[in-house]
Ligand code: SF4
């Protein structure tokens with residue numbers, strides 16, 4: 001029974017649940033956004049290694065982010081957020097509240113200063129945190145800079161309970177021996193269920209010249225634009241103009257064929273490289289070690305150590321995202337250290353795998369089906385002679 | 386805050402969207418306030434800080450969850466599957482209690498609905514050529530997989546039931562007499578008669594699940610309005626399916642045999658309207674907003690009006706051929722509108738990050754207020 005208990009929610013080892021007998025230790029990322037410099041080397045390396053097609057060259061008016069969001073042809077996405085000091089203060093405050101949750105006070109953590117900063121400014125570039133060098137151990141609360149950039153390289157979370165995988169009707173999505181979630185391109189029939197199910201908005205169907213993904217954008221919005229030659233008609237938008245700047249796509253003609261059109265696509269955690277004992281392309285390309293790759297247990301430990309260190313230095317805005325196996329998706333395979341609330345980076349604040357409620361949904365649907373039969377039966381009853 | 390000369394080269398700031406005043410930072414993490422440095426901007430920020438309940442952050446107003454890449458075909462399938470499932474039940478009732486016209490129309494509706502619905506689904510795939518990959522596995526965690534098998538079984542039973550119906554007309558020449566002898570025609574005719582009962586029962590047994598599972602199909606997603614409606618949506622959908630099939634029967638069945646359809650219409654209209662109200666109430670103001678506003682709101686309001694009109698018409702004047710047909714038509718339209726409305730509302734709720742962030746924030750803060758510290762995805766250690 002133990003095997004079944006945590007199949008839909010709660011902490012568990014996903015590769016064992018997927019019946020891998022001698023699986024590898026679960027692999028994952030720790031993305032430390034506090035040392036990300038926004039160089040986008042990860043985005044480029046991912047595109048190169050996985051031969052992902054171009055998906056629009058736009059200016060998005062989103063600071064230095066002209067990629068937009070994760071999607072079928074964007075498996076790493078570097079978010080850029082510009083914040084003034086009042087927002088930094090808020091972030092620090094919300095972080096402090098988080099630290100104080102279930103803790104007597106922040107003071108008790110100060111002993112962890114012994115870990116020490118690895119030299120230099122711990123938070124971002126010198127430009128964003130000019131005041132913070134040297135005197136950290138003494139400074140209870142580091143001075144507030146005038147502004148800062150938040151930069152964060154987002155990626156598929158390789159959830160412990162992956163909604164995309166659960167709902168896939170073809171079995172195209174599968175759990176690898178590394179505990180990661182991978183699409184089989186030759187099996188997916190593009191039903192798009194995974195797209196709607198992912199609580200992080202990661203996976204997407206690739207657009208192109210085939211089937212339903214031909215031509216105009218679904219619902220007039222675009223996460224990444226159509227890579228076909230057809231110009232997207234933003235006026236078909238059924239609702240708000242979210243991302244309309246984005247839908248005004250480059251209209252680039254493809255040179256050559258786009259592979260996997262109509263197929264759901266996302267980060268594979270470089271399944272091909274992992275199988276060969278290699279580091280994923282994005283982590284290997286990261287010049288600051290902001291993207292760390294390794295056994296998930298080590299990644300969580302590194303994340304916890306890092307956040308404790310930052311808290312010790314007074315940077316209460318630092319917090320972890322996805323490190324807790326008791327959260328709504330059973331913990332993620334990609335752990336992040338963030339410097340503000342998750343929604344600021346476009347991450348959901350309290351994601352919950354939709355299939356956790358599935359038994360209840362089927363139960364309700366069962367009652368409804370019985371009710372339907374009863375209604376039909378009742379409609380015939382009184383006519384009987 | 387400083388302004389430097391390079392600020393002049395920035396692209397124009399995005400305007401915050403309708404209702405954007407509720408969003409801290411103009412609906413974006415990098416708010417316009419931060420970059421223009423004006424006093425007015427700063428004041429606005431401060432004001433919204435004083436009312437944190439109605440503000441939320443997002444990344445440049447972008448959606449967090451992605452909307453289902455489904456088009457009108459899927460909404461149409463929700464309707465067609467309902468017509469099919471409901472018709473199978475009417476056919477079974479008609480077969481058992483001797484309403485031949487009702488039985489015939491029901492069987493026809495069941496097969497037509499299933500066939501058209503299946504075609505619509507296949508067309509909506511990203512790779513229609515691989516539609517049959519749906520059948521390479523049975524997966525209980527995927528409502529779409531479960532639904533594929535329900536639809537397949539339903540299609541099989543309903544097909545045989547319809548074949549028996551047609552066989553009765555074509556092979557027996559409508560005489561009702563069993564052709565005797567060992568000819569192929571006679572054998573086929575006897576086989577169909579034998580299969581008639583089981584096929585009718587099977588089709589009815591799979592009809593209700595066919596109408597109900599589509600609600601789970603929508604609810605088992607991260608789309609906020611679809612997911613949070615999962616308690617009552619199945620009831621709404623099965624009632625809507627009953628309305629559609631009753632409508633079809635009212636249109637196509639002579640008044641002498643449309644009694645059950647009229648009663649079914651009345652019963653289902655009451656259940657559907659009530660279930661929809663309860664559903665909206667349970668979802669709360671934010672999540673039910675897409676069901677009440679915009680295009681979806683219009684569709685659903687029209688649907689309710691047609692439901693009431695159609696049901697009243699069917700009950701009071703359903704013995705009049707013309708009124709019955711008009712009522713039937715409006716009931717079918719009402720059912721279609723319900724499906725398109727719910728479908729649309731879900732898409733809206735996925736596109737606007739408000740519907741993802743606000744309810745999640747709320748439940749998170751509620752848990753934190755209650756002292757829960759270790760079930761959040763954001764942790765301090
Ligand atoms: S983040 Fe989304 S796409 Fe990635 S494993 Fe989780 S549910 Fe699947």
Ligand code: SF4
Nearest residue numbers: 168188191192194264
């Ligand atoms: S689109 Fe492909 S990977 Fe996604 S659920 Fe459908 S079959 Fe599975």
Ligand code: SF4
Nearest residue numbers: 046267269270280282
């Ligand atoms: S792990 Fe591989 S596929 Fe995933 S983002 Fe990094 S480079 Fe891309």
